Amino acid sequence: MKGNGFKVGSIVAFLALTLYYLWPTVQHTLEQNYIEDLPEAERAEYVEENTQRLQELRQNSLSLGLDLQGGMHVTLEVGTAQFMKELAGDNLDEELEEVIDEAKQRALDNDTDFLQEMITLFEERNPDGRLSRYYRSDTENITRRSTNEEILTYLEQQRTSAVDRAMEIIRTRVDRYGVTEPAIFKQGNNRVVVELPGVSNKQRIRDLLKGTARLEFRLVGQPDQINNAQERVINYFDQQASADTSGVSQQGQSNPLLEVLNPRGRSGYTFGYSTGQDTARVNELLQRKEVQELMPRNIELMWGASPFTQTQQGQDLFELIAVRSEVELTGDVISEASVNFDQATNQPRVSMNMNAEGARRWARITGANIGKPIAIVLDGYVYSYPNVETKISNGRSSISGLESVQEAEDLVNILLSGALPAPLEIIEERTVGATLGEESIQAGFYSTLIGLIIVAFFMMVYYRTGGAIADLALILNIIFILGILAAFKATLTLPGIAGIVLTIGMAVDANVLIFDRIREEQRTGKTLRASIEGGYSNAMSAIMDANITTFFVGIILYSFGVGPIKGFAVTLMAGIVASLFSAIVITRVIVDYLTQDKSAEISFG
Amino acid sequence: MRWFETPDFNFLKGHKIAYYVSGILLLASLVGILTKGLQYGIDFKGGKEFVLQFEQPVDVIDIRSELTEPLGGTPVVKLYGSPEEVLIRTDNPQDISEVQRLITNTMSEVYSDNPATVIKTDIVGARFAEDLKRGAINAIIFALIVIFIYILIRFKNWTYSAGAVAALFHDVLIVVGVFTFLADIVPFSLQIDQAIIAAFLTIVGYSLNDTVVVFDRIRENSLLYKTMDHDEMVNKSLNDTLSRTVITSVTTFFVVTILFIFGGEVLKGFSFALMLGVIIGTYSSLFVASSTVVEIQRYKEEKA
Numbered sequence: 019m020k021g022n023g024f025k026v027g028s029i030v031a032f033l034a035l036t037l038y039y040l041w042p043t044v045q046h047t048l049e050q051n052y053i054e055d056l057p058e059a060e061r062a063e064y065v066e067e068n069t070q071r072l073q074e075l076r077q078n079s080l081s082l083g084l085d086l087q088g089g090m091h092v093t094l095e096v097g098t099a100q101f102m103k104e105l106a107g108d109n110l111d112e113e114l115e116e117v118i119d120e121a122k123q124r125a126l127d128n129d130t131d132f133l134q135e136m137i138t139l140f141e142e143r144n145p146d147g148r149l150s151r152y153y154r155s156d157t158e159n160i161t162r163r164s165t166n167e168e169i170l171t172y173l174e175q176q177r178t179s180a181v182d183r184a185m186e187i188i189r190t191r192v193d194r195y196g197v198t199e200p201a202i203f204k205q206g207n208n209r210v211v212v213e214l215p216g217v218s219n220k221q222r223i224r225d226l227l228k229g230t231a232r233l234e235f236r237l238v239g240q241p242d243q244i245n246n247a248q249e250r251v252i253n254y255f256d257q258q259a260s261a262d263t264s265g266v267s268q269q270g271q272s273n274p275l276l277e278v279l280n281p282r283g284r285s286g287y288t289f290g291y292s293t294g295q296d297t298a299r300v301n302e303l304l305q306r307k308e309v310q311e312l313m314p315r316n317i318e319l320m321w322g323a324s325p326f327t328q329t330q331q332g333q334d335l336f337e338l339i340a341v342r343s344e345v346e347l348t349g350d351v352i353s354e355a356s357v358n359f360d361q362a363t364n365q366p367r368v369s370m371n372m373n374a375e376g377a378r379r380w381a382r383i384t385g386a387n388i389g390k391p392i393a394i395v396l397d398g399y400v401y402s403y404p405n406v407e408t409k410i411s412n413g414r415s416s417i418s419g420l421e422s423v424q425e426a427e428d429l430v431n432i433l434l435s436g437a438l439p440a441p442l443e444i445i446e447e448r449t450v451g452a453t454l455g456e457e458s459i460q461a462g463f464y465s466t467l468i469g470l471i472i473v474a475f476f477m478m479v480y481y482r483t484g485g486a487i488a489d490l491a492l493i494l495n496i497i498f499i500l501g502i503l504a505a506f507k508a509t510l511t512l513p514g515i516a517g518i519v520l521t522i523g524m525a526v527d528a529n530v531l532i533f534d535r536i537r538e539e540q541r542t543g544k545t546l547r548a549s550i551e552g553g554y555s556n557a558m559s560a561i562m563d564a565n566i567t568t569f570f571v572g573i574i575l576y577s578f579g580v581g582p583i584k585g586f587a588v589t590l591m592a593g594i595v596a597s598l599f600s601a602i603v604i605t606r607v608i609v610d611y612l613t614q615d616k617s618a619e620i621s622f623g
Numbered sequence: 624m625r626w627f628e629t630p631d632f633n634f635l636k637g638h639k640i641a642y643y644v645s646g647i648l649l650l651a652s653l654v655g656i657l658t659k660g661l662q663y664g665i666d667f668k669g670g671k672e673f674v675l676q677f678e679q680p681v682d683v684i685d686i687r688s689e690l691t692e693p694l695g696g697t698p699v700v701k702l703y704g705s706p707e708e709v710l711i712r713t714d715n716p717q718d719i720s721e722v723q724r725l726i727t728n729t730m731s732e733v734y735s736d737n738p739a740t741v742i743k744t745d746i747v748g749a750r751f752a753e754d755l756k757r758g759a760i761n762a763i764i765f766a767l768i769v770i771f772i773y774i775l776i777r778f779k780n781w782t783y784s785a786g787a788v789a790a791l792f793h794d795v796l797i798v799v800g801v802f803t804f805l806a807d808i809v810p811f812s813l814q815i816d817q818a819i820i821a822a823f824l825t826i827v828g829y830s831l832n833d834t835v836v837v838f839d840r841i842r843e844n845s846l847l848y849k850t851m852d853h854d855e856m857v858n859k860s861l862n863d864t865l866s867r868t869v870i871t872s873v874t875t876f877f878v879v880t881i882l883f884i885f886g887g888e889v890l891k892g893f894s895f896a897l898m899l900g901v902i903i904g905t906y907s908s909l910f911v912a913s914s915t916v917v918e919i920q921r922y923k924e925e926k927a
Contacts, residue, residue: 085889093751095751126750126753129753129754129757220720220723220741220744221720221723224719224720225720295693295725298716298717443748444719444746444748445747445748445750445751446746446747446748446751447719447744447745447746448744448745448746449743449744450742450743451676451740451741451742451743453676453742454674454742454743457887458887458889461885461886461887461890462886462887464885465878465881465882465885465886468881468885469877469878469881469882472877472878472881473874473877473878476873476874476877477874479624480624480870512887512889512890513818513821513890513893516882516886516890516893516894519878519879519881519882519886520825520875520878520879520882520897522874522878523871523874523875523876523877523878523879524829524832524871524874524875526871526874527832527867527871527874527875530867530870530871530874531836531867534866534867534870537625538863541629556843559839559843560835560836560839560840563777563835563836563838563839564831564832564833564835564836565832566773567770567773567774567828567831567832567835568828568829568831568832570766570769570770570773570828571766571824571825571827571828571831572828574762574765574766574769574824575762575821575824577762578758578759578761578762578765579758579762579817579820579821582817582818583817583818583820583821586818586821587821590825590828623624623625
């Protein structure tokens with residue numbers, strides 16, 4: 019054992035560290051099992067008493083990825099283009115709108131930064147133009163004389179802060195919703211990733227994350243104005259229909275709009291109604307440029323948030339309401355919100371209180387519009403448009419037309435969390451049910467176990483004593499990998515487990531290289547100890563080369579991959595480090611120990 | 624136990640056959656990829672996937688036809704590991720929640736006595752898919768460059784780098800080819816998604832591992848036997864390391880096969896790629912990488 023003191027020391031240190039990092043995981047698992055076995059009555063109490071300790075344990079244990087414990091992973095993108103339009107406020111004109119839309123497309127096509135594209139495009143179109151026409155800020159010192167460079171910097175700042183604010187708001191919403199241990203982080207310059215373990219109600223979460231919570235009070239259009247516009251639009255589609263038949267004029271060729279929209283409405287303020295599944299088609303038709311030009315400039319069409327009735331076949335019907343483009347009052351004046359019930363209909367509704375400034379304006383708006391409806395719009399959907407009966411001076415209003423108490427609660431949540439600075443879009447979503455996660459854990463566990471047994475058996479048969487030593491190293495190897503993962507606070511995912519299984523197969527490679535080399539040395543007639551010495555030292559360069567290249571692959575996978583793939587990369591890299599250590603250091607110490615006596619015999623098969 | 628104790632194969636003779644084998648495989652893969660196109664999964668194409676678990680076994684064809692009308696297009700419907708679980712893939716552009724509602728409502732109407740729960744969803748937007756695809760392509764290109772440079776530094780000879788990278792191209796291309804051909808035949812999903820890209824890169828790492836060990840031995844032998852003919856040296860090195868190459872391939876093949884059998888449906892495509900990769904990677908280390916080196920070396924000598 020001479021000269022191996024350092025090696026033995028490092029093995030002990032490595033093992034001790036591993037156990038230290040894995041200890042909370044072991045304890046946590048034991049605790050969980052203990053809690054599950056407790057009778058129902060004592061369970062809550064026990065958890066209550068030990069909350070602090072349990073939480074610490076959980077935070078320090080090896081965490082499982084969403085694909086193993088079940089949950090929801092969502093990537094949201096902040097709509098920068100929309101945000102830039104809104105930032106321009108009243109200065110927004112067609113020129114800028116076109117630039118923004120085109121820049122958005124360009125940034126998509128060339129995978130470039132939207133803001134850079136926007137500036138470049140603007141300067142292409144207006145060589146001497148100044149963006150200061152559109153963007154001003156007293157606080158940031160952006161004035162009429164600011165250069166485009168300065169404005170770009172300012173817009174970049176604004177974008178960053180919008181994403182940060184969005185993150186904060188999402189965090190508040192998620193906390194109010196009550197998710198244990200959510201993870202919310204930024205990705206790139208305009209994306210937010212939200213990971214919610216153990217969440218099952220996908221629908222609710224989607225609405226919760228996406229809703230910008232832009233509450234608006236708007237007036238509605240004039241009935242005769244709406245009627246005229248409607249006639250023009252229907253005529254347009256009539257002409258389209260007869261033109262569509264490509265020369266073969268048919269009587270009664272159906273009007274594409276009237277196929278999906280019934281032009282009669284419940285009141286003079288509606289443009290028509292459709293079934294839920296037709297709304298997308300209606301939007302598509304009405305968004306045509308030619309149709310947009312037939313609509314009055316001061317009117318926008320918006321769908322009702324909930325169905326106003328059902329057909330006999332049980333299909334939901336939604337109204338298309340014509341509201342005025344100007345926003346009279348926005349949700350930022352709301353100071354309080356709560357859920358209660360409408361006494362007359364017993365439907366849930368959200369009651370709101372406004373701050374002093376809001377109450378004053380609300381009184382003016384309602385006073386000026388007695389007998390007319392005011393639409394309550396949230397994120398582009400009309401929740402209701404009740405008639406104003408009297409001037410409201412106490413700053414109270416309410417949102418009805420909600421489908422359930424749950425919806426009302428979520429609405430209060432997002433109203434109180436604040437409005438998002440820019441619209442968010444879900445661009446990726448992955449959810450895994452808890453049972454599927456459990457199945458994956460089992461599958462992973464069995465694969466690891468069976469893989470280990472088969473490889474271990476094979477090594478023993480092929481390399482005899484040497485194989486047994488390599489097997490011992492292999493088992494330690496798996497423990498090391500878990501230890502490294504726990505130490506780096508990495509998450510164990512299913513691909514990660516696959517990485518461990520793969521490592522089992524590849525980890526013996528270093529030993530195979532060494533043992534084969536030892537056999538070669540023995541064939542040249544060297545003594546056992548000299549062969550061992552030669553085997554270890556000669557195999558070194560091949561082992562290093564083979565592993566360093568694989569390690570590179572791990573690094574590349576880690577930098578480019580997302581989510582579970584990162585997990586695979588981490589275990590791959592941890593596996594390489596662990597298997598190098600166990601194959602080179604651990605087996606060497608054992609082999610040396612067994613061959614202390616000059617006459618000792620150990621077999622390498 | 625000993626396999627290949629002192630093998631004396633003439634690998635260079637085998638190279639002739641290997642040229643034909645590799646040539647045919649590569650050509651077939653290319654033809655397959657060009658005619659059928661790469662079978663991208665939703666990661667790289669965008670789309671919506673739902674896995675539903677029913678209480679009793681269901682009929683896929685039946686579900687497909689029932690969903691065609693509500694989804695406004697024929698969805699892909701496949702069994703997902705068991706006769707009670709189905710994977711439904713659709714590119715219906717509507718809102719996620721809306722699409723999910725369409726599916727679950729239709730199912731509960733049609734199979735009122737066989738309730739289903741959604742156990743897994745994967746939704747990827749078209750633009751996000753573009754980003755993922757770009758990332759994957761970058762990863763592969765980057766990996767090849769890094770490997771080329773590393774081998775260049777280690778072996779101080781670009782011939783070896785070229786041999787290694789040629790072998791890697793060969794391996795990945797053939798695996799992709801097999802995937803393209805088998806996509807509609809096997810009962811599990813062979814679409815190219817992020818996990819498959821990870822598998823490709825692992826194959827790259829694995830195949831390289833084999834190749835490097837052979838190269839390492841060539842380098843060592845060229846110092847020991849200075850007078851030996853280059854071709855003979857390569858052949859000797861292949862024989863010297865053959866035992867190790869086979870053993871490691873065997874143990875690795877064991878574990879990936881186990882993953883394929885026991886690792887669950889999620890890992891099917893991934894482990895299948897690795898199974899193919901181990902076989903092709905081993906073959907290419909023995910025949911493709913070394914023969915490329917021999918050929919380039921010969922060409923260099925002729926020119927010199």
